Amino acid sequence: MKRKAIILDYMREKRWPYLLGFALLSISCLMQLLIPDILGRFTDLLEQSRLTLEDAGTYALWLLAVAVGVALFRSMGRIYLYRLSRMLEMRIRNNLFSHWEKLSAQYFNNQRIGDLMSHAISDVSVIREVTMNGIFNIMEALVLITFTVVTMVSAVNGWLTLLTMLPLPLLSILAYRFNKRIQQQSSDMQIAVSNMTSRVQEFIAGIRVVKAFVQEKAERKHFTRDNQYAVEMNRRFVRSNSLFGALSTGIVGLSFLISVVLGGVLVLNGTITLGEFVAFNTYLSLIMGPIENLGKVVNQVQRGIASEKRLLSILETEPEVVDDIAAKPDIGQLEGRIDIRNLTFHYPEAKEPSLKNINLTVPRGTSLAIVGRVGSGKSTLVHLLVRLYNPPQGTVFIDGHDIHEIPLRTLRGQIGIVPQDQFLFSTTIRDNISFDPNPYTENEVEDAAKLAQVYENIAEFPNRFDTALGERGISLSGGQRQRVSIARALIKKPSILIFDDSLSAVDTITEDLILEGLNSVMNDRTTIIIGHRISSVKSADQIVVLEEGAIAERGTHEELLQLQGLYADLYHKQMLDEEAERFPEPSDGSEIRAAERDIAAAGEQLAGTKPAVPLSRPQVLRGGANG
Numbered sequence: 001m002k003r004k005a006i007i008l009d010y011m012r013e014k015r016w017p018y019l020l021g022f023a024l025l026s027i028s029c030l031m032q033l034l035i036p037d038i039l040g041r042f043t044d045l046l047e048q049s050r051l052t053l054e055d056a057g058t059y060a061l062w063l064l065a066v067a068v069g070v071a072l073f074r075s076m077g078r079i080y081l082y083r084l085s086r087m088l089e090m091r092i093r094n095n096l097f098s099h100w101e102k103l104s105a106q107y108f109n110n111q112r113i114g115d116l117m118s119h120a121i122s123d124v125s126v127i128r129e130v131t132m133n134g135i136f137n138i139m140e141a142l143v144l145i146t147f148t149v150v151t152m153v154s155a156v157n158g159w160l161t162l163l164t165m166l167p168l169p170l171l172s173i174l175a176y177r178f179n180k181r182i183q184q185q186s187s188d189m190q191i192a193v194s195n196m197t198s199r200v201q202e203f204i205a206g207i208r209v210v211k212a213f214v215q216e217k218a219e220r221k222h223f224t225r226d227n228q229y230a231v232e233m234n235r236r237f238v239r240s241n242s243l244f245g246a247l248s249t250g251i252v253g254l255s256f257l258i259s260v261v262l263g264g265v266l267v268l269n270g271t272i273t274l275g276e277f278v279a280f281n282t283y284l285s286l287i288m289g290p291i292e293n294l295g296k297v298v299n300q301v302q303r304g305i306a307s308e309k310r311l312l313s314i315l316e317t318e319p320e321v322v323d324d325i326a327a328k329p330d331i332g333q334l335e336g337r338i339d340i341r342n343l344t345f346h347y348p349e350a351k352e353p354s355l356k357n358i359n360l361t362v363p364r365g366t367s368l369a370i371v372g373r374v375g376s377g378k379s380t381l382v383h384l385l386v387r388l389y390n391p392p393q394g395t396v397f398i399d400g401h402d403i404h405e406i407p408l409r410t411l412r413g414q415i416g417i418v419p420q421d422q423f424l425f426s427t428t429i430r431d432n433i434s435f436d437p438n439p440y441t442e443n444e445v446e447d448a449a450k451l452a453q454v455y456e457n458i459a460e461f462p463n464r465f466d467t468a469l470g471e472r473g474i475s476l477s478g479g480q481r482q483r484v485s486i487a488r489a490l491i492k493k494p495s496i497l498i499f500d501d502s503l504s505a506v507d508t509i510t511e512d513l514i515l516e517g518l519n520s521v522m523n524d525r526t527t528i529i530i531g532h533r534i535s536s537v538k539s540a541d542q543i544v545v546l547e548e549g550a551i552a553e554r555g556t557h558e559e560l561l562q563l564q565g566l567y568a569d570l571y572h573k574q575m576l577d578e579e580a581e582r583f584p585e586p587s588d589g590s591e592i593r594a595a596e597r598d599i600a601a602a603g604e605q606l607a608g609t610k611p612a613v614p615l616s617r618p619q620v621l622r623g624g625a626n627g
Contacts, residue, residue, distance in 0.1 A: 005308065007304065014084055017084055021077050021081040021139075022077075022139050023077075025078075025081075025136070025143065028070050029144040031069045031070045032066075032286055033148060033286075034066045035066055035067075036279040036283045037279060039278055039279060042275070044273055044274065047274050085131040085132035085135075086128070093124055095315065096311065097120070099314065100314075102319040103317060104319055104389065105388045105389065106320060106348060112198040112201075113198065113201050114194055115197070117197050118194035119194075119311060122190060122193055124307075124311070126306075137290065137297045138294070138297055140290050140293075141290035141291065141294050144286060144290050145291065148287045152283050152284075155279070157272055160259070161280075163258055164259045167251050167258070168291060171248055171291065171294065174244065175294075178240060182299050183305055183306055185233070185236050185237040185240055186237060187306040187309075188233045188236070192226075241299050245296070255284065256281075256288070259280065259281055260281070264277070320390065321390055323408055327405055328406070331405065331406050333414070333495070334411075336495040336496045336525060337361075337363055337398065337400070338360070338397070339400075340361075340396055341359060342358075343357070343384070343395040344356055344358075344395075345384060345391060347380075347389070354380045355377045355381060355384075355549045356549045358551060360544065362526055362528070362542075363526075366527075366541040367541045369528075369537030369538075369540035369543040370531075370537075370544055371531060371544075371546070372546035372566075376546040378501075379420065379500055379501075382528065382530065384396060385403075385415065385498065387408060390404075415494050415495070416492045416493075416496070416497050417489060418486050418498065418499045419502075420500050422478070422482045422484075423473075424472060425473070426468075426473070427469065428467060428468055428469070429458055429461075429466070430445055432473070432488060433445050433449060433487045436492055444491055445487075446465075448490045448491035452487035452490060452514060453513045453514045454486075457483075482502055483514070486499070497525050497527045498527075498530075499528070499529045499531070501532065511536055515536065515539070533574065534557075535574075538557040542555065543555060543557060545560070545565070552566055
């Protein structure tokens, strides 16, 4: 749904509350008009020497009563209008957050976190200021200027009023000339703040990398550059704003000059009284404040327009992944059978397909393992199963239903996925494991932790499951974060379990324990395991090997070894790596040289001569050529 405006749409919706605030403010403005009249009458009595002590007390009480009334109604109107602005601010942030939740993963791949934070904080605050101070000043100026000018014409002198008001239209011309400049500079200033926010966010997120590579000086230089750019954009805006304010003040001063000079002449000529002259200048001083504020309002409105455009560009972005028109709300519990038929998938920005002609069947309650090189399309296949991206129609089926026919809430609610990045929220361990709309009991949380082999680690913490984690769960080790992520998926008891390389950060012993604990969970659930270790996938009912987005091999562990293909090569390499870990090569050659000398000495004793060819290093490590 396209939105033409944010502020105007809100004001139309809340027109009656705004009218009430306008009425309260109007009463305050009308009461202010009594002050010049009281001062004028007081001055005339004083000039004519007819002012008594009783009169002075009466006028003082009138001024006090008017001041109290003005303060009361002005405060009520301000509070009421400001409350509406705060409600708008809350609504925009809620709508923005809700809309972000609907957008697909592809949108966030192309956005910087700092920019998004700037939209949610800075841009929304600018909108609030426009609807708060901006609308208040506009309403006050509209009422006060209109009624004051009418009063000045009718109660004092029409020609004096006309001549005094002549310079004021120049303010409109001035505002028009500064319009585009201030709007562009405001937009540039907001972009500069976004860039600086992004720089700070990336620095904080990558602080360990920065320190590990001794890049503090370089990062400080980058931040200084962004900070200086933000300062320069603010300076440009302040210069334009100050120039506009100075010229506005000069125009207002010109009106006062005309009022004093011409008004003084009219008093000397007897055209107006001294009291009327005082009242006229008091009227003029009442409207000069609102007129000057109009200049500030112009700047606020231009900033608001720039911020509103940025927010609308987000709110008008259509989510790519939504419930399809063909979705069937009556689809309930999923059993877990997966069929993939002739699946070819392109990422929006990619020229080549990430998956090519994939055909797979995973019966309910069985396990599928996916292996392959980095970039072969393993995670892409999983992302399509949970519809983080949309697969083509008629290619992915669950329980015989095209995945587009299954409502997103049903689909994702019955798939438990352990992603690669092991993201944890900065809350307690309990909240991270029970991260689901459904409430879980203490026993369910503990059982999930035991299945994931992380219960004993949690039990060692002083606050156990109530231990608060740092940003992204940084207070836990990589293996602990991975196992808490596994527990978070297991507690849902989903129909389909997906492990996206989720055992890479644990040792082989813990991996065996986790897999053993998962056996009971996996028996009646469809399970997909993506992994690089053969040990974590060899027990799967079927294994597929992806190569450049296509299925290169498929079968069981034994069948794939017999093929002597990619899977067998990966298996043998891992076996060699494990052997190398068990028999590590010495860090220097002293042990090898000592062993060579010992073997050579033994050869001399047995054969009476030195060996013609020294033993090679592999022979020494293995106890000789035949050892």
